[in-house]
Amino acid sequence: MTKPIIRFEHVSMNYNDSKLILDDISFELEEGKFYTLLGPSGCGKTTILRLIAGFMEPTQGDIYFDGELVNNIPANERQVNTVFQDYALFPHLNVFENVAFGLRIKKVNNKEVTERVLEALKFVSLAGFENREITEMSGGQRQRVAIARAIVNDPKVILLDEPLSALDLKLRSEMQYELRELQQRLGKTFVFVTHDQEEALAMSDEIFVMNEGKIQQSGTPLDIYDEPINRFVADFIGESNIVEGRMVRDYLVEFNGKQFECVDGGVKPNEKVDIIIRPEDLVITTQGAGMIDVEVDTQLFRGVHYELSTYDADGNEWLVHSTKKAEVGETIGLHFDPEDVHVMRLNETEEAFDIRMEAYGGAEDE
Numbered sequence: 001m002t003k004p005i006i007r008f009e010h011v012s013m014n015y016n017d018s019k020l021i022l023d024d025i026s027f028e029l030e031e032g033k034f035y036t037l038l039g040p041s042g043c044g045k046t047t048i049l050r051l052i053a054g055f056m057e058p059t060q061g062d063i064y065f066d067g068e069l070v071n072n073i074p075a076n077e078r079q080v081n082t083v084f085q086d087y088a089l090f091p092h093l094n095v096f097e098n099v100a101f102g103l104r105i106k107k108v109n110n111k112e113v114t115e116r117v118l119e120a121l122k123f124v125s126l127a128g129f130e131n132r133e134i135t136e137m138s139g140g141q142r143q144r145v146a147i148a149r150a151i152v153n154d155p156k157v158i159l160l161d162e163p164l165s166a167l168d169l170k171l172r173s174e175m176q177y178e179l180r181e182l183q184q185r186l187g188k189t190f191v192f193v194t195h196d197q198e199e200a201l202a203m204s205d206e207i208f209v210m211n212e213g214k215i216q217q218s219g220t221p222l223d224i225y226d227e228p229i230n231r232f233v234a235d236f237i238g239e240s241n242i243v244e245g246r247m248v249r250d251y252l253v254e255f256n257g258k259q260f261e262c263v264d265g266g267v268k269p270n271e272k273v274d275i276i277i278r279p280e281d282l283v284i285t286t287q288g289a290g291m292i293d294v295e296v297d298t299q300l301f302r303g304v305h306y307e308l309s310t311y312d313a314d315g316n317e318w319l320v321h322s323t324k325k326a327e328v329g330e331t332i333g334l335h336f337d338p339e340d341v342h343v344m345r346l347n348e349t350e351e352a353f354d355i356r357m358e359a360y361g362g363a364e365d366e
């Protein structure tokens with residue numbers, strides 16, 4: 001059974017009495033899971049990490065750690081360690097002393113320091129690197145030293161603030177695997193901050209999508225990708241075709257002047273909605289044989305698939321990902337299945353969505 005480790009209850013935050021940086025945030029994190037805070041720059045991700053770490057107190061609301069209220073507990077008394085974006089390693093200390101730093105401050109005896117540092121370095125595959133200078137380590141190796149320094153204290157929670165952003169693309173994807181694997185071996189709670197949606201989808205047990213100080217949606221990567229609850233989430237996670245439509249009745253929606261079957265209900269008849277169809281769910285067929293006809297404007301080869309930018313008669317753009325090729329200037333048909341038509345109420349919040357689904361009687365698409 002998993003156990004709650006961190007709980008935010010109606011937490012709000014503003015730095016200098018000005019704009020609210022976090023706006024009434026509540027969530028619970030369980031032990032041993034990999035969580036990602038995902039959102040655009042300035043949405044409040046790092047502020048959440050600082051509150052968990054104890055670097056500051058919330059303006060309003062309560063924070064619980066392992067069942068205990070910790071609003072006033074300072075950072076050094078919390079069982080949390082942070083891996084910073086720039087790693088914050090000490091350039092004048094070697095690898096061993098960098099990892100040992102926190103233990104030395106706590107006056108742990110030398111024998112135990114040696115044991116724990118060597119074990120932490122082994123854990124991140126850096127055994128044998130103890131005497132190297134930090135300046136002699138590569139970007140990926142520095143990253144691992146920073147992680148060793150966090151795990152050597154045996155914290156319950158490890159916070160990672162965009163730790164991969166300084167690495168080049170290839171190393172970054174290697175480190176994604178490594179971090180995920182490390183988290184599973186350690187069995188500790190990781191809270192990872194990124195504004196890269198692919199990274200979040202690849203690594204997390206659960207993602208919190210944030211915008212303007214609010215959690216827009218939380219859930220597994222699959223939930224969030226397949227069932228975004230509003231236009232912001234749909235737009236932020238992956239590429240989407242978003243058009244305005246109208247709910248005719250349960251399971252029937254109208255857009256582009258036509259009615260289409262869908263699998264969504266629980267929205268009032270005639271209510272205006274946003275419709276999302278993912279580019280990979282659009283299947284190319286011949287003109288007149290699909291649900292809509294579009295003209296191909298541009299076509300790019302993306303390695304695994306072609307990316308087509310197409311326009312319907314009303315001038316709406318439809319992005320298509322397909323292994324099939326089309327010709328620029330050609331009119332083609334696009335087919336989609338009812339389950340690929342995602343219906344969202346305008347400006348839906350997660351809370352409103354849950355209430356609506358409960359009243360409607362269960363999961364939206366099952």
Ligand SMILES: Nc1ncnc2c1ncn2[C@@H]1O[C@H](COP(=O)(O)OP(=O)(O)OP(=O)(O)O)[C@@H](O)[C@H]1O
Binds near residue numbers: 039040041043045048
């Ligand atoms: N110490 C501070 N004093 C005043 N305002 C701050 C402080 N730290 C952050 N802010 C403001 O709070 C907002 C949220 O910042 P935060 O660092 O939490 O965002 P973020 O989502 O982590 O962004 P990024 O991805 O750019 O790091 C921003 O508008 C920022 O300017």
